[in-house]
Amino acid sequence: MALLRRLKQARTYQEWLDTASALDEIYGLNEWRSQPDSPLYNYQNISARLDALRRGQADDDPLRVCNTIRTGLIRNMVNIAVPGLYDKAFAGTKRLIEQYAVEQTMAVRYLMGLGTSQSHRSGFTAQAKFDFIRGARQGLGRSTLLLQGGSVLGTCHIGVVRTLYYERMLPRVITGTATGAFVAALICIKTNQELELFLDGKGIDLAAFERQRREDKSNLFPILARENGYGWLRSISRQVIRLVDEQYLLGFDLLRECARAILGNITFEEAYAKTKRILNITVAAPRKGGTPNLLNYLTAPNVLIWSAVMASNVSLAAKSPVQMWCKSETGQIVLWEQSADLDLKSWYRFRCSSKESPLRFLPQLFNVNHFIISQARPFIIPLFREEMHRPGGQIRVRTWKIFQCLKQLAKIEIRYRLRQLDALCCLPAFLHRIFLEENIPGSCVVLLPDISLWDLTKIFEKPSREGLKYWILKGERGVWPSMNALKVRCVLEMELENAYQELTRRQDNELLTW
Structure with missing residues (x-):
């Protein structure tokens, strides 16, 4: 309980993360994180893609690396972003998923580090690099x-x-x-x-x-x-x-x-x-x-x-x-x-x-x-609270599980009835603003x-x-409880954005010197 209290009272993200890691050790959740298998996502696919990225870099094969990244430009690839994977352990999700997210960024950095020469021995030119980064950035979205x-x-x-x-x-x-x-x-x-x-x-x-x-x-x-x-x-x-x-x-x-x-x-x-x-x-x-x-x-x-x-x-x-x-x-x-x-x-x-x-x-x-x-x-906020990423959720609610289920059921019912009234244009606009979230055109x-x-x-x-x-x-x-989920969803996007901006600056500088 002291660690749970320290987690809630943390003043920096690093302090929160260290406490979360200690809680995972105490409750035996590190074993769950280390085991890649789960019915919630296709771990065989992620494992194969992780190996392909590593082999491509080890063999100095940028074409294989590009192909592996290009075929995985989906944030929720084989369900790696489903909430159920982020609600069990405190400090993060399956280590296989975290390693895959990190390896994607390393692969982009590998491509960026190939140098400014016009061509690689595999035929991967500087222009091909720019076209790939720009296309991947566009394909993944922002x-x-x-x-x-x-x-x-x-x-x-x-x-x-x-x-x-x-x-x-x-x-x-x-x-x-x-x-x-x-x-x-x-x-x-x-x-x-x-x-x-x-x-x-x-x-x-x-x-x-x-x-x-x-x-x-x-x-x-x-x-x-x-x-x-x-x-x-x-x-x-x-x-x-x-x-x-x-x-x-x-x-x-x-x-x-x-x-x-x-x-x-x-x-x-x-x-x-x-x-x-x-x-x-x-x-x-x-x-x-x-x-x-x-x-x-x-x-x-x-x-x-x-x-x-x-x-x-x-x-x-x-x-x-x-x-x-x-x-x-x-x-x-x-x-x-x-x-x-x-x-x-x-x-x-x-x-x-x-x-x-x-x-x-x-x-x-x-x-x-x-x-x-x-x-x-x-x-x-109270209507959304139970739907957020809640690391260690199973540990937290073990004692009050029935109460939590009843409370969540009541919230779902209230929101459902409010949406019904709104669809019938019977819900005043100010109540719609207060109690109903806006329609979001995306995940x-x-x-x-x-x-x-x-x-x-x-x-x-x-x-x-x-x-x-x-x-x-x-x-x-x-933000801290959702940071792990955010990184899995967005870390490749941020790396591609940085790479695109860097390549654009290089091209601009070349034009100025020319």
Whole structure:
């Protein structure tokens, strides 16, 4: 029990992983991990593919390596990504699966290390290498980190980004909705050096909070945590009323001023040119006359990011209509003409079918077929909790197995009835937003912050550096149990992406020198 408590209270991923490994040793789960066989996946196929990759590299045969990788560009190859393989042991899944995932990355590095000569003795040329990497990258598809909502828990998204970044699992395509749009924008306008300072809390000036009601209004934490109260009972009552009326704890007009101060007048296209990260912001608006409801550097290149963020955070009680702004050809800030065709709504009043969802354009525009969802909407977290990757789940629930089954059955029944009401158009839009997840056009992994009911009492506390670290850590802890599953799904994608970017830079440099 002491180790289980230490696992829950871990402050770094390495500490969590070391504790998880110790638990596997105590409960005898290392034997399960070492045995490759399981009815949940085709272990013979994975074993054969692993041997083929190793033999191809040992024999210096890049054509065999390419063929083996090319025929396995499926994230859930022979069911290696099914949840049942990640719920038994604490520290990971079958070692055969982990070795296969690692060997795929080693194979790509082997191809990249063949040198810059025009041809290999096998006939594998430099151009063939580039064509293979580009084709494999296209065939496997891309992941996007989808930061969904959050309102009072939006700061937890930073913890999710922090863990993915330092584990080299952060996708280049980042999508934000409502509060998540703030965090997505902050991530995509920062270079890696700036991002590291931001994720470590060193680039956040919390002293600005004391001045926000006077002249500065540029503090990050109130935006994400929606906290601007002074005092206790009076502050809480005022903010609860605002939360009911506007879905935010920070006034919408003040929110707009803070967004402008923090994000500046940078456009989607400028942000992409600076960081090479692809920012997508969704807005709650039906498509009319070709006007996009998924904003990025392709659909809205000259739009100011801060105005797109505010469009994604439309409040029911906003005193003035939300307008979107862009940069003209001369660099002047002008009203975006297409925004007149956007009927912007609050997400709590917007209902759309899967055909109208802004997310459905991600596969078309950026070849996205896999979603890493950071879900911070407080009301939906309890409905998702039992479906997440829960390492050591069988050990944890041994005593309360019947209770856990009954609780899960009740949740499934509630969600089923809510979906029935929604299909009959009898479920109000705000209840749909609160209790039902959005239709996702692809496979996904859902990450939930590690919060409890007691944590909800902390959202009204005055922001501090300690408070910021607290919520970031909550977000990080929500990622650690799923990290092993994420690496199996995405490690090849990340390696192919890095290889493609490296080869593209080489070609650009060759053109410049030529």
